[in-house]
Amino acid sequence: MLRHLPSHRNQRTPGSAPPCAPPGHASWHSSPRIWVFDLDNTLHDASPHIFPRMNHAMTAYVARHVGVDEPRANELRTYYWRRYGATLLGLMRHHGTDPHHFLWHTHQFPDLGRMVLGHPALRHALLRLPGRKIVFSNSPEHYCRAVLKVLGVSDLFDGVFTIEHTRFRPKPDPTGFLRLFRRHGIHPRQCVMIEDSLDNLLTAKRLGMRTVLVGAPPRRFLGVDHAIVDVSRLPSLIRRL
Ligand SMILES: [Mg+2]
DSSP: OOEEOOOOSOOOOTTOOOOOOOTTOTTTTTSOSEEEEOOBTTTBBOTTTHHHHHHHHHHHHHIIIIIOOHHHHHHHHHHHHHHHSSHHHHHHHHHOOOHHHHHHHHOOOTTHHHHOEEOTTHHHHHHTSOSEEEEEOSSOHHHHHHHHHHHTOGGGOSEEEOTTTTTSOOTTSHHHHHHHHHHHTOOGGGEEEEESOHHHHHHHHHTTOEEEEESSOOSOOTTOSEEESSGGGGGGGGGGO
């Protein structure tokens, strides 16, 4: 069950070591050391409030900057999303859109605290995972950091790798994954990717990561090692990953 979350009071102080199981912990040696999390619809539920607002903002942006009416802007937004995997890529390719300008203006949520729906056990679940944790999202950095703050888990992550860091090559493009590995000095075989997107998990699997789908069990398991209904179940998989 998801609910709106108050900001958390027990966050780590900046620069302190990330929590992890002690070296003698039974799961330590058999566990992967690096957990790579998608953000939207993985660490929180963006569908009820955030995605509709985001889609509306993107449609308004397309209408204003391409110079079309709203119905045509909505068509263009969904067409570019389907063709390129992201509306932004179509705007960059066909309209010379500045990606930073687009991302800033389409990811403004003054009432984010009331829109983010997180699992009440999220923080507890993350604390039980031994090793480094990184967010890898197709969303912009300012938005990712704001969501993590609302969820009360900012201090549990060792890195936030976003669309800007991929140089606008969003998942499932392997280019962004390879930049992530380089930036953090990690090997894909050390990593578990936790995601709601089957396409993104397929790339992760092909690159050598272990994979966990967050959501209903898929019809096809290509690229999926395990599936969980929500991220709070992740600790139950530690021994199997
Ligand atoms: Mg997602």
